[in-house]
Amino acid sequence: MRNPFDNEERIAFRETVRKFTAAEITPYVDAWDEQGEFPESLRRKAGELGLFGFGIDESYGGLGFDDYFMRASSSEELARSSGGGVLASIWCCNIMTGPIQLLASEDIKRRVLPPIMSGEVGGSLAVTEPGGGSDVANLRTTAKRDGDSWVLNGAKTFITGGMRSKYFLVGARTGASGLMGISLFLVEADTPGFTRTLIDRKMGWWASDTTQLFFEDCRIPAENLVGEVDHGFMAIVNNFNNERFAMVAQMLGFAKTCFEESVKYARDRETFGKPLIGHQAIRHKLAEMSARIDMMESYVNQISWLFNEGENPFAEVTKAKFQCSKDLEWIVNESMQILGGAGYLRGHPVERIYRDCKVQSIGGGSQEVMKDLAIKLMML
Numbered sequence: 433m434r435n436p437f438d439n440e441e442r443i444a445f446r447e448t449v450r451k452f453t454a455a456e457i458t459p460y461v462d463a464w465d466e467q468g469e470f471p472e473s474l475r476r477k478a479g480e481l482g483l484f485g486f487g488i489d490e491s492y493g494g495l496g497f498d499d500y501f502m503r504a505s506s507s508e509e510l511a512r513s514s515g516g517g518v519l520a521s522i523w524c525c526n527i528m529t530g531p532i533q534l535l536a537s538e539d540i541k542r543r544v545l546p547p548i549m550s551g552e553v554g555g556s557l558a559v560t561e562p563g564g565g566s567d568v569a570n571l572r573t574t575a576k577r578d579g580d581s582w583v584l585n586g587a588k589t590f591i592t593g594g595m596r597s598k599y600f601l602v603g604a605r606t607g608a609s610g611l612m613g614i615s616l617f618l619v620e621a622d623t624p625g626f627t628r629t630l631i632d633r634k635m636g637w638w639a640s641d642t643t644q645l646f647f648e649d650c651r652i653p654a655e656n657l658v659g660e661v662d663h664g665f666m667a668i669v670n671n672f673n674n675e676r677f678a679m680v681a682q683m684l685g686f687a688k689t690c691f692e693e694s695v696k697y698a699r700d701r702e703t704f705g706k707p708l709i710g711h712q713a714i715r716h717k718l719a720e721m722s723a724r725i726d727m728m729e730s731y732v733n734q735i736s737w738l739f740n741e742g743e744n745p746f747a748e749v750t751k752a753k754f755q756c757s758k759d760l761e762w763i764v765n766e767s768m769q770i771l772g773g774a775g776y777l778r779g780h781p782v783e784r785i786y787r788d789c790k791v792q793s794i795g796g797g798s799q800e801v802m803k804d805l806a807i808k809l810m811m812l
Contacts (some may be wrong), residue, residue, distance in 0.1 A: 433726050437501055437733055445502050449509040452481055452559045454585040460777045461515035464639045468632065472596070475522050479551020483510075484525055492541050493549030500739035504732050511685025514781035516788035517640035519682065524593035525555040527675040528601040531616060531667050535659035540618055553669050556677075558588040558619075558645055561669055568603065569611050570669050573647060575604035580654045582606075582617060582645040586627070589794075594628050594643025597621065602647075605809040607662045614665045616658040627651030636788035673746055676753045676796045677735060683760045683792055684728045686785045690767035691721050693782050697771050708770070724759045731756060747778050747809035754802035757793035764789050 456477055463472040478484065486503050488494020510519045525548050532544060547553045561572055573586025586602055595602075600619045609612025619626055631642040659667055695718060697710035708714050731752045738745040767782045768775045775782040793799045 433729055435501075435729075435733060437737060439622070442499070442501050442505065443743075446505040446509060447508050450512070452477070453509050453513050457510070457515055459634065460553045461513050461518060461527065461639075461784070461786065464518055465784065466638070467778075468638050469641070470518050470521070470639050474518070475554060475596075476551035478522050478585070479549060483523075484529065484549050484551065486526075487530060488545060489551060491543035492533070493742045494533075494545065495712065500677070500736035501733070503678065504736050507678045507681035508685035508688075508732075511682040513687050514686070514689055514784045515636035516686070516785070516791070517683075519572050520637055521554075521593045521596065521640045523555070523578075523678065525597070526678065528555045528557040528599070528669060529598060530657060530674060531601060531671055532618070535616070535667060536618070536653060539655065540658065548599065548777060553602070554593050554596045554669065555599040556591050556593045556643075557671070558591050558594075558596040558600045559601040560588060560590050563586055568614065569667060570609075571605050571614055573602070573604045573605055574584075575606050575617060576617060576652070577606075578651070582654060584617065584650040584652065586647050587608035587736070588645040591643045591645055592632070592647060593641055597632050597780065600645070601663060602645075603668055611665045613662050615661050616667060617652060617657055617666040619652055620657040623650055623652060624756060624811040636784075636791060669684060670744065672796065673744060673749050673751075675747050675800075677739070679792055679796050680728075680735070680749070680752045680756050681732055683756045683789075684725070684732055686789060686792075687721075687725050687728060687760050689730065690764050690782055690785055691718070691725060693775075694718060694721065694767045694778075695772045701774075714770060717770060719767055721763050724763055727758055728756050746793070747806055750797075750802045750806040750809060754793070754799040757789075760789050760792060 455689050456474060482495050483506055485495035487498040487644060490496035509524060512771040529545060529548055532541060548555050559568060565570060572589065573584065575582045575584050585602065597623050602617045603617050604617060605613055606615040627646045629644050631644060634642060698714050699707055733747055735748050735752060764782065764786050768786055772782065773784055777783060
């Protein structure tokens with residue numbers, strides 16, 4: 433479907449990311465999945481392309497501008513590789529650099545942002561805990577001031593990219609329970625008292641280094657506080673909006689890949705004397721898949737426009753997150769039905785998206801949490 437918001441610059445950027453994905457990710461994604469990892473050089477290549485630089489000042493190695501249509505197209509085109517785990521692990525730094533750009537000290541910005549922008553090192557956001565994820569107000573990891581240091585104790589889980597990352601933006605409780613009393617801290621991987629372990633038995637995202645983090649009397653300098661003490665809650669919530677929007681754009685890319693694989697197979701496969709696509713039941717599946725993809729794309733374009741207009745469309749992103757995750761699940765299931773046994777074989781793009789897609793309805797806020805949050809936002 434033609435995008436009414438396209439211009440020469442956006443079209444050229446999309447084509448660049450598409451070529452990068454086709455050359456640097458798609459041919460290798462199955463091998464990386466089976467190995468459970470991917471080469472560090474891929475992150476550096478993504479950094480050279482500027483994929484981590486949206487909304488980051490040029491003085492720190494960023495692009496010096498922001499455009500949500502380009503953000504969306506980069507997420508979508510990378511997802512066309514079908515490599516959800518690879519995409520998650522190279523993309524995770526994007527959900528921790530925004531708060532650093534907005535809230536961190538000049539020293540932290542100059543120390544942390546340039547090597548992340550270039551892809552030399554990785555970064556991760558650490559909010560989710562063993563006892564809860566979306567319920568940020570109930571964080572149990574604590575940070576207590578001790579002279580010129582903060583001392584962290586607690587644990588985080590399901591942290592994407594956690595084994596590779598050098599820098600972590602960690603949410604911890606510094607005050608009373610509730611919305612107030614939460615602060616953000618920069619923690620480096622080699623800090624004494626900080627350890628991490630790999631979560632390696634997952635349904636999908638095999639190439640992603642999903643991690644548990646542990647803080648045991650982890651002492652960090654006082655200047656590693658990011659933003660104001662006790663005022664980190666809104667920074668985390670605002671950051672969720674960008675994370676969820678990126679996931680919606682990824683879902684669109686996965687859905688388009690499923691559709692294209694389904695059409696290609698339906699044209700080549702013959703049953704009962706004619707191509708599979710000649711059967712009405714299959715054509716109806718393809719028609720509805722295409723219609724749902726068009727609706728997903730319209731959501732992405734509308735939200736991109738709202739962001740670019742200076743709005744922060746919380747309700748719209750939240751609704752898109754749960755609706756597009758439901759549509760992706762439906763589309764990949766129909767795609768699997770069309771491909772039959774061919775789609776069930778390990779290594780096929782549809783098989784990979786089928787086992788990966790469930791995380792889209794859980795990560796960044798479950799469908800149920802998103803629905804509840806959406807109606808609350810709409811009633812404000």
